[in-house]
Amino acid sequence: MLIRAVGLGGVSVNALLQIDEVSHDFGGPALFHNFSMTLPMGGQCLLVGPSGSGKSTLINLICGFLKPRSGEIRIAGEAISQGAEAARDAVRKRHVAVVFQSLRLVSALSVAGNLQLAARLAGRAASQTDIALLLDELGIGEKANARPHQLSQGQAQRAAVARALIARPSLLIADEPTSALDDANAARVADMLLRLASDHGTGLLVATHDVRLRPFFDKAIALEGVPA
Numbered sequence: 001m002l003i004r005a006v007g008l009g010g011v012s013v014n015a016l017l018q019i020d021e022v023s024h025d026f027g028g029p030a031l032f033h034n035f036s037m038t039l040p041m042g043g044q045c046l047l048v049g050p051s052g053s054g055k056s057t058l059i060n061l062i063c064g065f066l067k068p069r070s071g072e073i074r075i076a077g078e079a080i081s082q083g084a085e086a087a088r089d090a091v092r093k094r095h096v097a098v099v100f101q102s103l104r105l106v107s108a109l110s111v112a113g114n115l116q117l118a119a120r121l122a123g124r125a126a127s128q129t130d131i132a133l134l135l136d137e138l139g140i141g142e143k144a145n146a147r148p149h150q151l152s153q154g155q156a157q158r159a160a161v162a163r164a165l166i167a168r169p170s171l172l173i174a175d176e177p178t179s180a181l182d183d184a185n186a187a188r189v190a191d192m193l194l195r196l197a198s199d200h201g202t203g204l205l206v207a208t209h210d211v212r213l214r215p216f217f218d219k220a221i222a223l224e225g226v227p228a
């Protein structure tokens, strides 16, 4: 079926992420003022800016953890910037998975257990075979029964990416995935995220201060933050 790329009342029908004139502050100067961006289904974008420029705040807005002062954010056509917390949580669970810089793997569970829990929380069925295939795809198949503390940093990061992808999100967000890595490993992680997102038909938003990632992305948005 051909999906029309025609706007209905300002909503782009085939946009994965649509941010329209969002303004936000924390009681001081505006961090975002009429900020807009669009990411098409399967699109990939780098969100780059120095510390304090608002990357985490924008992630929190896109995930519906925060409500903007004004403006609208839609994911796959569903508003996540308005409504009750439960409704915003439901939109996030349907569409978004985040790989946090701190990874946030559950230490009491094995790698496979972390994936199983993530799938269940997102309301998706994931069989042992689904989990094994995904871990193999990320090169950590033999670590399925390991606990997070038994993994190297790189393996733990791949486990966190697998945990995000098992929920089959339409949008994968990675927060500072390369900040502590040398050039070769930063390039490897960027390649991995771009390839996996593309293979899984998942949109990708990488938020970072790491300007080394700029050449890997066709589309980048620079955040400058408020002057100190």
Ligand SMILES: Nc1ncnc2c1ncn2[C@@H]1O[C@H](COP(=O)(O)OP(=O)(O)OP(=O)(O)O)[C@@H](O)[C@H]1O
Pocket: 026, 031, 049, 050, 051, 052, 053, 054, 055, 056, 057, 058, 209
């Ligand atoms: N809950 C909050 N209350 C008040 N101010 C906040 C809050 N969260 C963030 N800020 C402020 O908003 C600005 C942007 O912070 P944010 O964490 O979004 O930046 P960032 O680009 O992600 O930074 P970093 O790369 O250091 O994580 C900062 O000045 C920060 O102090």
